[in-house]
Amino acid sequence: MSVTGRLAPTPSGRLHLGNVTAFGCAWLSARSSGGRLLLRIEDVDSGRARADVEASILEDLRWLGLHWDERTAPQRDRDYEPWLTRLADRTYRCTCTRAELAGLGAYPGRCRDAGHTEGAVRFRLPDGEVDVVDRARGHRRVDPATFGDPVLRRRDGVFAYNLAVVVDDLVDGVTEVVRGADLLDYTAVQVRLWEALGATPPTWLHAPLILGPDGRKLSKSHGSAEIGAWREAGRTARDVWRLVLPWLGIEGTDDLEEAALRFDPRAIPAGPITTG
Ligand code: GLU
Numbered sequence: 382m383s384v385t386g387r388l389a390p391t392p393s394g395r396l397h398l399g400n401v402t403a404f405g406c407a408w409l410s411a412r413s414s415g416g417r418l419l420l421r422i423e424d425v426d427s428g429r430a431r432a433d434v435e436a437s438i439l440e441d442l443r444w445l446g447l448h449w450d451e452r453t454a455p456q457r458d459r460d461y462e463p464w465l466t467r468l469a470d471r472t473y474r475c476t477c478t479r480a481e482l483a484g485l486g487a488y489p490g491r492c493r494d495a496g497h498t499e500g501a502v503r504f505r506l507p508d509g510e511v512d513v514v515d516r517a518r519g520h521r522r523v524d525p526a527t528f529g530d531p532v533l534r535r536r537d538g539v540f541a542y543n544l545a546v547v548v549d550d551l552v553d554g555v556t557e558v559v560r561g562a563d564l565l566d567y568t569a570v571q572v573r574l575w576e577a578l579g580a581t582p583p584t585w586l587h588a589p590l591i592l593g594p595d596g597r598k599l600s601k602s603h604g605s606a607e608i609g610a611w612r613e614a615g616r617t618a619r620d621v622w623r624l625v626l627p628w629l630g631i632e633g634t635d636d637l638e639e640a641a642l643r644f645d646p647r648a649i650p651a652g653p654i655t656t657g
């Protein structure tokens with residue numbers, strides 16, 4: 382079966398070096414295997430999504446040379462209700478308030494047997510560790526209970542990313558998920574959702590986490606790491622790739638096509654990588 386990967390940006394913040402590392406990794410992986418690459422906008426949380434940010438992300442991706450083969454429906458145009466119905470015997474309603482949950486860490490499943498008829502919809506995680514297989518890091522045993530039963534639909538009716546990303550990858554026929562290492566352990570929860578939907582999970586590959594000079598995960602507060610800032614400063618896409626490709630284990634080239642020929646997931650450093 383041929384490989385289908387995806388770029389799945391969330392239009393809540395502009396593209397920065399951390400996203401570029403993950404998206405570059407997804408692009409290289411799909412290209413190096415002769416696979417297809419989809420683009421999907423992850424705007425299920427419409428309160429955080431912004432149209433101008435979405436446009437800037439697409440512009441940055443093109444400027445970087447990260448072209449996709451096909452654009453699939455954005456999350457705002459999808460209906461997740463039937464999928465929730467399919468999971469009905471694995472879910473329950475949770476009425477815990479934010480204040481009640483504060484300080485508890487992972488959700489302890491307090492409402493599992495309460496029989497509530499309103500509130501957020503949570504997925505009842507089966508017991509046991511998951512063998513998360515990452516193409517760069519190998520096997521890793523993770524207990525999804527460290528995250529607690531995930532919310533699939535919030536109390537306000539908004540479907541959660543947790544459900545949307547799994548359903549979308551399933552519907553879109555995605556066979557490999559490549560993304561940032563911040564989601565590495567959370568993969569265990571998603572594997573459980575794939576299983577509950579009766580489907581075979583995709584393969585997983587997590588690109589190193591990129592930290593700012595302050596040692597924190599790159600975010601909006603690190604303006605100089607934004608690709609827009611690079612472009613405005615007169616830098617080229619090759620300048621970006623000269624910096625980023627070594628973070629994906631590829632030295633001595635700033636050319637994406639050349640990099641695809643040399644791409645090897647096992648050469649990707651575990652990270653995290655701190656930017657200067
Ligand atoms: N939309 C997520 C992000 O922008 C990626 C989710 C995923 O790749 O599974 O970080």
Ligand code: ZN
Nearest residue numbers: 475476477492
């Ligand atoms: Zn609860």
